[in-house]
Amino acid sequence: MAVLDINQIRACFPSLKSGHIYADNAGGSRTAQAVIDRIVDYLTNTNAQLEAGYSAVNSQLVVEGTKVAAELFNAVSLDEVGFGSSSTMLFENLSRALENDIQPGDEFIITYEHEANNGPWKRLAARRNAVVKYWQPQPVSAENPYSVVYRIEELLPLVSSRTRLAAINACSNILGSVIPVEETVKALRQRAKEQGAAKFEVALDCVAYASHKRMDVQKWDVDYCVFSVYKVFGAHNAAAYVRSAALRTSFTSIVHDFLKVDDKPYKFQPGGPGNELVYGASAIVPYLKSLTPEDDLAASFDAIAEHEQEILTPLLRFLTDAKQFDRGVRILGTGEIDFSRIPTVCFVVVGQNAIKSKDIVGAFSKKGGISIQCGYFCAYYLIDNLRPKLDMNDGVVRISLVHYNTVEEVEKIVDVLREVLA
Ligand SMILES: Cc1ncc(COP(=O)(O)O)c(C=O)c1O
Structure with missing residues (x-):
């Protein structure tokens, strides 16, 4: 299977040139230059x-x-x-x-x-x-x-x-x-x-x-x-x-x-x-077909899935490890890394040392350079029906990646999370 050329991919998106880490892609992806x-x-x-x-x-x-x-x-x-x-x-x-x-x-x-x-x-x-x-x-x-x-x-x-x-x-x-x-x-x-x-x-x-x-x-x-x-x-x-x-x-x-x-x-x-x-x-x-030599959507999506597993792994591993679990981190959905999971990960921090989702996003904003989001993302009833009940004014933290995100970017996100959760 073809491996994505991430540098070539990133060059297709003018807004990625700044080096800013876009990690709220489930909210909206970057627009390809060819579309513009x-x-x-x-x-x-x-x-x-x-x-x-x-x-x-x-x-x-x-x-x-x-x-x-x-x-x-x-x-x-x-x-x-x-x-x-x-x-x-x-x-x-x-x-x-x-x-x-x-x-x-x-x-x-x-x-x-x-x-x-x-x-x-x-x-x-x-x-x-x-x-x-x-x-x-x-x-x-x-x-x-x-x-x-x-x-x-x-x-x-x-x-x-x-x-x-x-x-x-x-x-x-x-x-x-x-x-x-x-x-x-x-x-x-x-x-x-x-x-x-x-x-x-x-x-x-x-x-x-x-x-x-x-x-x-x-x-x-x-x-x-x-x-x-x-x-x-x-x-x-x-x-x-x-x-x-x-x-x-x-x-x-x-x-x-x-x-x-x-x-x-x-x-x-x-x-x-x-x-x-x-x-x-x-x-x-x-654009999608250009990602692999086969010039075929199925091949491109296969290569995308492979890469997305690679970027999901460090994020999900960090959020689900025993230390973070003891700290109060709870992800939504399952912690298994397989092709039935896309690299969109939501979590909350509960327990004695709970942290508000807004404060986690605030810490990222203060540091700058990385965009993530919190809230209920219009899946109001999904979050509202979870038990123990979550604060709907605060919601969950969401980090959502796509194929133009890199392992290095995810490592930077994890570094900030490590600081915030320390
Ligand atoms: C799963 C899902 N369905 C529907 C929508 C709504 O899409 P739109 O913003 O185009 O109305 C969203 C937007 O975030 C979504 O994530």
Whole structure:
């Protein structure tokens, strides 16, 4: 397997030149120069109304962005991909487009993950008298109550003959854990069939997943899938996949009623897609493919995963060693280092010598040169439901890395943590 050339990679990101250590990548990644170049090029040279007779070039450029998002999703067709300003907004649009296909008594299964793929279904349930059920993560460690995981055995009993939709996350932006999507969706569909569910769909949040691993909506057999481009080295927008059958049979258009939408993604995309940002996104796949000689997304993501294990290891080892455990450090999620964990690590410091998460982040800010964050990161209910209860005003500390972070950077982060926890 190819090994990433980190120097070459870092040279693709202008903001990394300062040497500042960006360790809040789950909040937003750096933007690749190639993305910036395309946005500037679009605005400088081709900015005009899409579909205007005089704008054939810019319409074509926007299609380039759609092609790249389709490739990232592994969608069957470009007609299954739309854009919006954020994943939160796209999930809201999807739920509104689905509204007429929801009957009173239908059931939605949601999680305690980021509210983007929960709130829209809760609001839709309230509007349509549907029922919401929760797939809750469970503690898996006798020593650490915050070490929780989502397990299929708690998910499947939630499925009934009325289950209409499961809204799940490929990866947690807090726990750092990846669920086996293919296996989970297969088991869900099987159970829904056994229960006699008339129509069952899956909405997948890939926001915390997409910069780390290859998405594959076909293999996963999901109906809806969303990721934020600004967390995958692009600018601030998001992309949604909607299976063409769902576009045809589940969705009612939410755009101006006089527009002919023809079961195209425009059906759930009121307003334009954010043209220059969509064109900017078209640089992401070429960037990712350039990481390995194979010129292939799967190979690049394999190499990314290898490197990310390498940078995760010193951080997770430090935070989970016996000394830190005795000190009161408790990570969220599991301490195992394997490919089902991305390098996003959250922790709290509890006990007699507890330290507030804000004070830990404050110590990093005071020192300067490294950005980390604390809070609940919109996974409010995940953190609020942990026991013993955590202070929601303080939240958890999150350190989140991606493939452009280096082992040396992680060593510097660990050095600061060592000082703060001394
Ligand atoms: C897992 C997850 N889902 C959804 C979102 C929302 O994404 P956006 O900011 O594009 O609305 C985030 C943002 O942090 C996230 O981490």
